[in-house]
Amino acid sequence: MFFDNAAALERIELAEHDTPFCWCGAPTVPVDSGRAIWLRCTSLTRPRSVVHKLLTLDFAASHTNQRILDLAEFQQRAA
DSSP: OOOOHHHHHHHHHHHHHHOSBOTTSOBEEEEEOSSEEEEEEGGGGSOOOHHHHHHHTOOGGGSOEEEEEEHHHHHHHHO
16 A cells, blocks of 8 residues: 555545544553554553553553554655
C-alpha cells in the first residue's frame, strides 16, 4: 500500500477519530514505536502494581493497542 505524507496523516487522524477512548475510559494517542505508529491507551504508561492490576482486572492485553501505520513500508514506498 502506498502512502504519501498526507495519506499517512489522514490515516492517523482517522484512527484517533474512530477510537478516541479505550474501553477503560482513558484517551488513546498515536505512539511511534520506531517501526510502526500505534494507537494506544494512555493508561498503559501509568505504573500500577500487580495487586492493583489483579484487583481491577486491568491487563494490558485488554486495552486499545492497534497498529495504524507500518513505517518500514511507508519509508520504502516514499523513497
